[in-house]
Amino acid sequence: MNLCASLSSTSFPNWNRCFRFSKPLISSPSSCSIMSLFCSKNSSAIAASITTDAMSTEPKKKDPWLIVGLGNPGKKYAGTRHNVGFEMVDAIAEAEGIPISSVSFKALFGKGIIGDVPVILAKPQTFMNSSGESVGAIVSYYKIPLKQVLVIFDDLDLPFAKLRLLPKGGHGGQNGMKSVISHFKGSSDFPRLRIGIGRPPGKMDPVSFVLRPFTKQEREELDFTFQKGVEAVRILLLEGFNKSATFVNTAKKIEQLG
Incomplete structure (x- = not known):
């Protein structure tokens, strides 16, 4: 399943309470709209991180x-x-x-x-x-x-x-x-x-x-x-x-x- 789709389908009723902001991030936000914003901003970074982690686990070629x-x-x-x-x-x-x-x-x-x-x-x-x-x-x-x-x-x-x-x-x-x-x-x-x-x-x-x-x-x-x-x-x-x-x-x- 797509990461963003999975996150968007999850409800976060206490989203604003998790972070100490003086104002809500979005007025009367829905969990879907928040996650859409999150995914659009961070999908490239997440993909890059996953790729980097995968590359780092590859065995290093040994000198003969x-x-x-x-x-x-x-x-x-x-x-x-x-x-x-x-x-x-x-x-x-x-x-x-x-x-x-x-x-x-x-x-x-x-x-x-x-x-x-x-x-x-x-x-x-x-x-x-x-x-x-x-x-x-x-x-x-x-x-x-x-x-x-x-x-x-x-x-x-x-x-x-x-x-x-x-x-x-x-x-x-x-x-x-x-x-x-x-x-x-x-x-x-x-x-x-x-x-x-x-x-x-x-x-x-x-x-x-x-x-x-x-x-x-x-x-x-x-x-x-x-x-x-x-x-x-x-x-x-x-x-x-x-x-x-x-x-x-x-x-x-x-x-x-x-």
């Missing part, structure tokens, strides 16, 4: 997240320690049903949704040392704020299969991260998920070590790490950095208590 795994392209490097960033992104893609099926911005590329958050997954194909060429181009094109760019990479300084989520920081000697920071005009204010690959045994050259494949036992442990990483990313996107960092960075203590 870019999740990048660093590694080297090609079968020669598949399954090596330096490519755990690629493997983590593959695990996220599989768990969330996001196909990484196109090539864009010098990267294997996929778009999807995690919860209600739009996500871009990328695996730069520029080789590790030039990862920033791809990452920088994606960020620039989609205007993604750096606080919503998660870079995942291998770390020699972390124990094997350990995860560490940080809000920002340096490159830690990792050449892929050096390139990314360079293409962000020197800014390192973006989150990163480090995956520990351990230190090389004895006097082995670190370059040779990071290009080695995993043993069967290491692979089993790493697969468990990827599962935890997938959950960490979901928490990050849906519940915020602090909760995800707590989940990731204190996970070992929680396991020990259990």
